[in-house]
Amino acid sequence: MMKLTVIPGDGIGPEIMAQVVRVLKHVHAPFEYEEHQAGEVALNSLGELLPQTTIDSINKTKLAIKGPTTTPVGGGHKSINVTMRQKFDLYANVRPVRSLPGVQCVCSDVDLTIVRENTEDLYAGIERMVDEDTAESIKRITRKGSERIARYAYDLAQKTGKPRMAIVHKANIMKLSDGLFLKVAQEVGWQYPEITTKDVIVDNACMQLVTKPQQFDVIVTENLYGDILSDLCAGLVGGLGVVPGANIGANHAIFEAVHGSAPDIAGQNKANPTALLQSAVMMLQHVGENAKADAIMKALIAALSDVNARTGDLGGKGTTVSFTDAIIQRLGH
Structure with a gap:
């Protein structure tokens, strides 16, 4: 088992992260999960956008998955993403872009x-x-x-x-x-x-x-x-809501949702976890768990092809949770 730093983020971040972790646990991904905060939620509760405890965790685990975070406008705060890239020397930003069935593009x-x-x-x-x-x-x-x-x-x-x-x-x-x-x-x-x-x-x-x-x-x-x-x-291919991303350095790797925190729909079970789940697939590939990565991707594509499963932003009838249920159902046991 390897330790993984989990940063839920702001807005819809905690909702989609919870569903992604559900999928990772379902396929028995080899992680021990350490949850830490960054973004506005960290600023409000801990007084810092990127707390030292979060930095220390990433330095220890060398591996993180991060939901969308909000950088306040006009306050002079540096982007959290830019700060992380410089702090951990994450020199490679990797963005796979592919068309997905069921996604109008x-x-x-x-x-x-x-x-x-x-x-x-x-x-x-x-x-x-x-x-x-x-x-x-x-x-x-x-x-x-x-x-x-x-x-x-x-x-x-x-x-x-x-x-x-x-x-x-x-x-x-x-x-x-x-x-x-x-x-x-x-x-x-x-x-x-x-x-x-x-x-x-x-x-x-x-x-x-x-x-x-x-x-x-x-x-x-x-x-x-x-x-x-x-x-x-x-x-x-349908927007930032269906595209994953990774920031990779010689010693650390952070996988993230590249879309925004969408505070207008936070807490409404409407958010689409597709981008963050694909980032988790990239993370599994990064640690050599290709079979688990392939299984999740196959189940995700199948769920996206079902109008009753996929979320409303993609013209479907599903919710954040029911869409994830559909993915897990297609993964089997």
Whole structure:
């Protein structure tokens, strides 16, 4: 058994997390669950958005699953997700995007993964006021950061049998920073001759993803572009409510729902646990429990195909709990 830090989060977070843990326990996932808080609920009860007890737990377990959290607007608080990524050096943001049966979407045959560098670029937050009318933000790209994210992406492509890699950049304009990222990623790619590599300028990548997303298997890109492309691709397959995410470093891994905390429907048994459950599937794959991961995914797809099972946001008649019941029923005993 391995210890797992469970962060329910805010809004609908505790509801969907409870159902995901139900499914994990049903398949006898090899976890001992340690629950800790982050977000507004932690701020209200413990006075901190990301309490030290939560940090200590993640440092001990090295593995966490996290529901959506709310960062208060206008209070000067740094995003919890950004804080965690920097604190635990979670350099790889991994977002698989695939069409699911029963989910109305723009494209019905998408199956790609975005691997986004997670610690540098403009998101490092290096800013200053040059004068009272001029703000400046520094885009920092390093060889180390570029090399390790490219290697992660190529290893993932190799492991998952995806033969096409797209390096997304804007090196035609930012010749030094994006130029370095592109050069280093290409150098890594040369070590994987079985994978076909192309480089795509980010604005063209947006157009290509909208017009023909089937041409992409794995995309590796910088922090800002990856953030934008991840949401664009989620829009192709039905939105953030059906897309999982992971933040992975050399020593720690945090799997999360990438959608918001939806406080307007919190406590109403309406929330859709699909995204967080798929993040749990990624977590099982990460720890080598592929059979359990496959079983959950198969049951989830079957439940999504049933209009009586899936939740109202997907045009179904189910609730948070009854949808999970349907998944567990399809898992059997």
